[in-house]
Amino acid sequence: MEKTINLTVNGETRSIAVDVNQTLLEVLREDLGLTGTKKGCNQGECGACTVLMDGKPVSSCLVLAVKADGKTVMTIEGVAKDGSLHPIQETFNQKGAIQCGFCTPGMILTTKNLLDKNPNPSLGEIKEAISGNICRCTGYVQIIEAITSLAKEKNARGGV
Amino acid sequence: MRLPEFIYHEPENLQEATNLISEFNGRYGIIAGGTDLMVKMKQRLQNSQYLISLDRIPALKTIKEKADNIIIGSMNTLDDIVNSEIIKEKLPCLKQAAWEVGSPLLRSVATIGGNICLNTRCRFYNQSYFWRSSRETCCKAGGHVCHVTNQEDACYSTFVADTVPALIAYDASIKLVGVDKTRKLSLADFYTGDGRMPNQILKGSNEILTEIEIPIPKDDIRSVYHKFRVRESIDFPLVGVAVMMKGIEEKHCQDARVVFTGVGSAPVEAKLAREKIIGQQLTPDLILEVATMAVSELHPVKTDLMSPNYKRGIAQVLVEKALRDVGGVNNGKDD
Numbered sequence: 001m002e003k004t005i006n007l008t009v010n011g012e013t014r015s016i017a018v019d020v021n022q023t024l025l026e027v028l029r030e031d032l033g034l035t036g037t038k039k040g041c042n043q044g045e046c047g048a049c050t051v052l053m054d055g056k057p058v059s060s061c062l063v064l065a066v067k068a069d070g071k072t073v074m075t076i077e078g079v080a081k082d083g084s085l086h087p088i089q090e091t092f093n094q095k096g097a098i099q100c101g102f103c104t105p106g107m108i109l110t111t112k113n114l115l116d117k118n119p120n121p122s123l124g125e126i127k128e129a130i131s132g133n134i135c136r137c138t139g140y141v142q143i144i145e146a147i148t149s150l151a152k153e154k155n156a157r158g159g160v
Numbered sequence: 161m162r163l164p165e166f167i168y169h170e171p172e173n174l175q176e177a178t179n180l181i182s183e184f185n186g187r188y189g190i191i192a193g194g195t196d197l198m199v200k201m202k203q204r205l206q207n208s209q210y211l212i213s214l215d216r217i218p219a220l221k222t223i224k225e226k227a228d229n230i231i232i233g234s235m236n237t238l239d240d241i242v243n244s245e246i247i248k249e250k251l252p253c254l255k256q257a258a259w260e261v262g263s264p265l266l267r268s269v270a271t272i273g274g275n276i277c278l279n280t281r282c283r284f285y286n287q288s289y290f291w292r293s294s295r296e297t298c299c300k301a302g303g304h305v306c307h308v309t310n311q312e313d314a315c316y317s318t319f320v321a322d323t324v325p326a327l328i329a330y331d332a333s334i335k336l337v338g339v340d341k342t343r344k345l346s347l348a349d350f351y352t353g354d355g356r357m358p359n360q361i362l363k364g365s366n367e368i369l370t371e372i373e374i375p376i377p378k379d380d381i382r383s384v385y386h387k388f389r390v391r392e393s394i395d396f397p398l399v400g401v402a403v404m405m406k407g408i409e410e411k412h413c414q415d416a417r418v419v420f421t422g423v424g425s426a427p428v429e430a431k432l433a434r435e436k437i438i439g440q441q442l443t444p445d446l447i448l449e450v451a452t453m454a455v456s457e458l459h460p461v462k463t464d465l466m467s468p469n470y471k472r473g474i475a476q477v478l479v480e481k482a483l484r485d486v487g488g489v490n491n492g493k494d495d
Contacts, residue, residue, distance in 0.1 A: 001165070020167070047263070058269050062199070110265075129264060
């Protein structure tokens with residue numbers, strides 16, 4: 001069974017015919033070619049497929065594509081602007097918060113959501129925010145360092 | 161693994177939704193947030209010909225005070241519950257329990273109605289089709305044998321919802337709407353205790369859970385939810401307990417509830433412990449006695465990786481800690 005859905009992906013309005021049994025992850029990767037969103041466990045445990053749906057981080061492998069009808073979706077491809085990396089991406093690079101990179105798209109989007117909501121998170125709030133995004137390489141230390149330094153920079157800039 | 165094929169419906173009001181479930185009798189699944197259902201469908205544990213989404217029914221998304229009650233629509237996400245000012249102020253134990261579910265990624269989609277209707281789990285059942293195909297189909301998946309106990313036609317799969325002990329401690333009731341009737345029942349009565357069909361909706365009552373009604377607790381009620389799991393960030397509870405006490409400021413407890421999740425096929429209320437505590441003054445000795453009594457009422461089965469004895473030990477620790485927290489009793493040690 002097919003259904004046409006209208007959604008905004010990375011600022012662009014799209015109208016796509018999807019099978020009702022496709023997940024948002026499958027539509028993003030296979031129909032829209034946005035392969036920055038990773039398929040990890042495919043059962044909502046690892047967070048590699050995290051996207052922001054109406055501003056909230058969700059596991060796109062557990063969301064039916066038809067449920068994204070009328071929603072705004074941001075994937076990792078929508079984070080960088082005009083060819084230059086977002087400050088979160090720059091900082092993850094500088095702090096060595098990336099190793100194999102498989103968790104990074106989800107980690108960056110979760111971080112973006114956290115810092116948009118709360119520019120000055122405590123260590124506990126950072127750990128809680130990224131608790132659904134599993135990283136098997138870094139041991140989280142550099143990731144947490146990157147997020148902490150972003151928060152400091154953001155505060156120094158007056159929350160911008 | 162991809163999802164199986166199904167026909168998808170998005171009714172825009174309750175009448176339309178109940179008409180659909182009555183028309184598709186036995187061949188449909190209801191999808192709320194879908195965080196549990198999607199996994200079960202990928203694992204081929206549920207193959208519904210029709211899927212009915214409750215997303216487009218605005219009436220199910222309210223949180224409001226009505227007379228002396230708080231009414232919560234079943235389609236509120238767990239994030240909505242955690243962030244609701246009314247719930248933060250009046251039902252802190254529910255807020256805590258909702259916050260303990262899964263990870264933030266799941267809570268932004270998963271609903272409170274879905275958590276209440278959550279199916280029971282077992283290490284032999286919640287596995288991929290390939291994994292399960294290596295042995296005889298278990299009782300819960302439609303066969304006749306229980307791989308945990310080696311009994312025939314018995315299922316001990318475990319109830320693991322976090323919000324339910326908190327809701328039962330608050331004396332919540334729920335509204336179930338069918339095609340031609342609406343009924344209200346106490347949340348504790350919603351559960352059957354049968355691992356195969358753990359609640360009335362899963363048993364096939366052809367109803368939709370629309371709202372949860374909770375009497376606003378009086379000022380002298382204190383409550384807390386504690387949960388133990390393997391991975392702090394995501395797992396279902398191995399044991400969870402909600403403890404509520406009334407009138408503790410007046411030295412003698414007037415009422416109490418101790419409700420567990422993760423230790424049986426339904427939420428378990430420790431009734432002997434409740435009787436023991438009413439009218440008493442909370443002391444370290446009484447706390448120990450009540451916790452021991454509460455644990456004696458539990459009969460966990462090894463449906464996950466922890467042994468029943470280990471679970472009882474954890475339950476003892478959680479109840480003691482919860483009683484100390486609500487009663488403001490210090491045991492002289494750091495937890």
